[in-house]
Amino acid sequence: MLRFAPSPTGDMHIGNLRVALFNYIVSKQRDEVLLVRIEDTDKERNIEGKDKEILDILGVFGIEYKELVYQSNNFRFHSMMALQLLHDKKAFNCFCKPEILEKKRDEAKNAKKAYRYDGACVELSAEETIDNPNPFVVRLRKPEKEIVIDDLIKGSITFSPDDIDSFIIMRQDKTPTYNFACAVDDMLGDISLVIRGEDHMSNTPKQVAIRDALGYEKKIQYAHLPIILNDEGKKMSKRDNASSVKWMFEEGFLPSAIANYLILIGNKTPKEIFTLDEAVEWFDINSISKAPARFDMTKLKFLNREHLKMLDAKELSRYVGFADEDIGKVAKIFLEEISTLKELREKISPIFAEKEVADEFFEAAQKIKEIIKNAPFFEEYDGFKSYIMEQTGLKGKNFFKPLRLLMTGAEHGPELSDLYPHLKNYMKEIVK
Numbered sequence: 001m002l003r004f005a006p007s008p009t010g011d012m013h014i015g016n017l018r019v020a021l022f023n024y025i026v027s028k029q030r031d032e033v034l035l036v037r038i039e040d041t042d043k044e045r046n047i048e049g050k051d052k053e054i055l056d057i058l059g060v061f062g063i064e065y066k067e068l069v070y071q072s073n074n075f076r077f078h079s080m081m082a083l084q085l086l087h088d089k090k091a092f093n094c095f096c097k098p099e100i101l102e103k104k105r106d107e108a109k110n111a112k113k114a115y116r117y118d119g120a121c122v123e124l125s126a127e128e129t130i131d132n133p134n135p136f137v138v139r140l141r142k143p144e145k146e147i148v149i150d151d152l153i154k155g156s157i158t159f160s161p162d163d164i165d166s167f168i169i170m171r172q173d174k175t176p177t178y179n180f181a182c183a184v185d186d187m188l189g190d191i192s193l194v195i196r197g198e199d200h201m202s203n204t205p206k207q208v209a210i211r212d213a214l215g216y217e218k219k220i221q222y223a224h225l226p227i228i229l230n231d232e233g234k235k236m237s238k239r240d241n242a243s244s245v246k247w248m249f250e251e252g253f254l255p256s257a258i259a260n261y262l263i264l265i266g267n268k269t270p271k272e273i274f275t276l277d278e279a280v281e282w283f284d285i286n287s288i289s290k291a292p293a294r295f296d297m298t299k300l301k302f303l304n305r306e307h308l309k310m311l312d313a314k315e316l317s318r319y320v321g322f323a324d325e326d327i328g329k330v331a332k333i334f335l336e337e338i339s340t341l342k343e344l345r346e347k348i349s350p351i352f353a354e355k356e357v358a359d360e361f362f363e364a365a366q367k368i369k370e371i372i373k374n375a376p377f378f379e380e381y382d383g384f385k386s387y388i389m390e391q392t393g394l395k396g397k398n399f400f401k402p403l404r405l406l407m408t409g410a411e412h413g414p415e416l417s418d419l420y421p422h423l424k425n426y427m428k429e430i431v432k
C-alpha cells in the first residue's frame, strides 16, 4: 500500500501535488492500493474545507485512490501504542516544564551546540511518575543504535542516536505528535513505500525508531523528493504564485500539462510531452535527480500549449466557455499566439463583445456593420469579402483594419480567411 498524506492546513502546493502524482504512478506500477490520509491532528492549524479542496484537486488530476482516512480517527490507536511503549519502558513520561526546556535550548544555542534532551525524566521511578500531579508529555527513549535509511533517491543516510534523541510522541493534551501519528498510521496501513518531500527527511529516523520500539519488523521503503526551487534558486514558497495549484488553474494551465511538467522536472524521461497514463508505463522513481528541481515557467507554458493542441475542438471550446465545435476551431487557430487558457479566453471573448473602433476607422466600421447586417450568407470568405467591399466601396487598409476589428476585437491576429469558415454562421452576431 502507498499513501499520500496531506495536511489540511493550506492551499495545495505544487510540491504536494508532485508527491501525490508520484505516489499514484508507483501504486499503479506496483499494483498496490493508494491510500489518502488527511493528517488533521494539529487542530490549531487545520483549515475548514481544505481537505475537500485537496481531494477535489486529486480528482481533477485523475489521481484515483482506494481508501480515505482521517488521521484524527486513529487517535485511540495512537494512545494504545503510547501506553504499550510506556509499559515496555521504551517511552517515558516527561514532566520537564516547557519554560525550563526553552531555557536549556537557549543555552545550547548560545554555546553554539545542538540542543539535546538532557534525560532528566528518563529514569524516574514508578512512584515519582504516578504520584506526580504535574502535566507531562510522553517521550520515546533515544534509540541505542544508529538508524540507517536507504532512500531510493538520496541513497543511504545514517542517523546517530543523538540525531534522533528522546523526542516527544504524545503532547500534554494527550494528542499524538506528527511523527508518532504518522509512524503508527504507516504501520497500521501496511505501507510499503513512503514517497514524500525531502523536508521530512529528518523525521524519517524518528518514525523508524517508533516502529522499531513497537516491534514492527516490516521495512518500509522511503523516497524523499528534492524540493522545487523558484527562478531565484530559493525554495518555492507561498509567495511564489506558481507554487499554488489553484493559481495555476486560474492562470489557465491544464491539469494534464501541470502533471506532465511536475513529472518531467528533475527527472530522466524518455520523452518530453506525455500524459499521466503514459508516465505509468515508464516512470522510474530511482531516476529522480538528487538535486533540487528548478521551476521554469517558460517550459511549463510550452508544455501547456502542447497539451492544448492535443485537445479536440469541442473540448477546447468548453475550456473557453462555449460548447461549440466552430468556436473550438477558432480557438485552435489562436493556439499559435497563446500558451494558457486565460490568454486564449482573452482572444476569444472580444470576438463576441461590443467592439471599440478608433476614430480613424469609425465611419468605415459603421458602413461595414450595416452591410453585414443585411448581407446574404456566404459560404466562402472570398465571396463575403468581395461583396462587402463592393457594397461599402472601401478597400485596402480602410477596409481590412475595421473588418478585422469587427470580426476579432483586435488589431492583429490570424488570417481572416482562416477564421471566417468557423465564424460565418455568427457574423451578424459578432459584428457589433
Ligand code: GLU
Binding pocket: 004, 005, 006, 007, 039, 182, 195, 196, 197, 200
Ligand atoms: N502531512 C505531511 C505534509 O503534508 C506529510 C507527511 C508524510 O507524507 O509523511 O507535509
